[in-house]
Amino acid sequence: MVASAAEPDHDDTLVDITGLEKQFSGTKALDGVSIKFRRGEVHGLLGENGAGKSTLIKILTGVYSPSAGRISLDGAQVRIDSPLEAHKLGFGAVYQDAEVVSSFTVGQNVLLGNEPGGALVDQRKIHAEAQSILDRMGIDLDVRLLAADLSAAEMQLVTLATLFQRQYKLIVLDEPTARLSASEVEILFGLIERFRDQGITIIYISHRLGEIKRICDRVTILRGGLVSATLDRDEITEERVTELMVAKSREDLRIENTGMATDRVLLEVEDLRTDHLEPLSFTVRAGEILGITGPVGGGMEQIGRSLGGVVHHDGTIRIDGKTVSTRSPRASRAAGIAVVPEDRRRQALFPELSLADNVSLPVLGQLSRFGLIRGQLKLRYAREIADRLSVSPAVPTRSVKFFSGGNQQKAVIGKWMSAHARLFIFVEPTAGVDVGAIKEIYDIILSLARAEAAVILISSAAEEVMALAETVMVVHDGHLVHGAPKAECTHDQLLTLSMGGVSHVKV
């Protein structure tokens, strides 16, 4: 990478964002963000979960509309009301889950919507043109392969080729290396440099500081919906970035788990292994909160998915000394494992159903007589749960979709309250939850531990893990890179480790 010789002109602003604000039901996700993106630069975007990165990107790609603020392209103000509009302006994005038409070939996907020729579709021409695009980009991939047969990494390369073909001016890459192997990362970086040399601006979102330092010309750090700072490449240091990322203003959220673990080992995991996770063994005692952190897609979520029974895995899992099966979600539930998943709306809630229906689902048998559900009992039960978790508004008959993110999260927790779960697994429990509800959710997690349940907290936010956990593990690239009691860890160390820094394995 020798791009510094062709340092772009500093006045060459492509996109100028000023005073951008976005509110979600009263909470400010963006609170007046101003950033200038230059033509032909790779601009890193850093920030903890909830700092506003994804909101900013969704506004740029037309998924959300801003509540206030201006976006200018080449000096002229633009409105981006829909993804189609963003596409016309030349703004494109590659998300972690690349969107491809799986029954089409690589070549057909690359040229989708821009096929050469007239009314007739000439497959040979499409594939020849797609091949030449891939060749120019240096991607070695057969254009006649079916997209359904590609790996996640290859799909991402195909999506990149699609953007390249459409001659976008601005391309957003959201955690592009989350699922790539080291050699694929090299290909990706080669592509990014090629894009930059052609004057395309890249917004590069990543949690991995090493990558940011390597590929980005500048980096903007977001914190709590505000721009914390914009640094040039030579100013990027771990200490500096960490300091800028961590919200000192969140002092009121300071929660300390001083240790509630008993001596009784509740969960024993031996050689847990999946396709994306190297064999891993650990134990959790009753009352202990085990915090697992690392980069998104680095393997930590595999632990929660395995114990929850949704992903195929090998290994032995014992609860209270008894070997249990976690072959299916049903088996996991029977074993006393409750998973509060990350994607609440899709994986844990029935948005159209009422709060009462949602929380009473696992215990309907206890609320029934002669096989008939007793409505009054159900409502009373739901009200009890709502009070215990301080769900607001405490209206059990209201559809869950009308509750805020934090209260929805409480509803998911409430679902498991009386289901005799002994092990609770929280996956990114505060993602998409507004600040006010975060503390309440932390309190609930702590109270579960106090009641001598075992808790596993899987979170990419090091801060959260430091606040809640008693023992900490860092999983990176499918490997356990760190494991120690919290007292022996520092927040910065975890951040560095999960961003791929030096490992200090103590297990």
Added chain:
Amino acid sequence: MAGPVDESTAAPEDASAPASAGGEPLWLRLLRRWGTIAVIVLTGVGFSFATPYFLTFSNFNNILFSMIVPCLVSIGLTYVVVAGSFDLSVGLCVTTTSIVCAFLIPLVGPWPAIVLSLLAATLIGSINGVLVTYGRLSGIVVTLGMMFVLGGINIYLTGGYQVAVDYTEKAFRYIGQGRFQLTDDRSMAIAVPVVILAVIFLLHLALAGKTRVGYYIRAVGDNAMAAFYSGIPVYRWVIVAFVLSSLTAGIGGVLLTSISSSAQPVGGEGYLLGAFAAVFLGATVLGKGKPHVLGTLLGVFFIYMVNSGMNMVGFPYAARQLFAGAILILAVGANALLNREEIHLKFI
């Protein structure tokens, strides 16, 4: 992830290699690709042994003649299913077009009547399409509603009686009742509507397989989000799929009027279920896993061939129905077994 990109770096000139070289046994691939066609051929061979009248030119002709309207309905429906929706109004669209055509012939003459009745079919499809896209309604609900509306219109227009086409409309009746004599033998003739069906089938084969129309409808049906982000006007192609469905069913309606020299007020409902059976059966042909025009044709042919064969061998109606249902579930079920997803949670 075993870095497949690296492998292709090592052998960049290996573009001629078969697409799915993945560790799938050959017999499984053959079964997936040729299984349905093998079943169709074997069933035909079986009937040929069971009865001497089965494998004859005139029986073949009869099968083709009986499947004209169902085949057109099924081919049209294929587009909507490929686009990822449902069209339950196709059966009644046949009846409505047939009635409109029979009504207009004495008023405006046969050729304008055909054009106008096909326009009516197009209108039906457009309404379905617009409601499903811009109206944000589900395809099942919209076309179910359309089915009842058309049923009402049909009774209203006819008063419940059949509409006869005048005996003097020789040219119009030739469309449905004419024959191309192949030899002096009177049985060696092909019905004109069968030829029309063949022509329309070939047009659809080209439209679905070779043009942007079929191409974009496939893309939209597979992953509408990806198509949307690629700048493809998704709504337009969904509407086009519904219009093609109604229009092709409408052609069937016009042929039906000509074949029977009249339009019946009811009876179109029967086409619907058979058409779905044919489309889903056709999806398994050549292992595509998604409906396609050729597969639909073979699906219809199979259903009518089995019907004719069992009829000749002497199976009662009940047995024929049972067999048709069993075949459908078996074919589609076998196909699903061959294409296993990790977690199956779609029940439509």
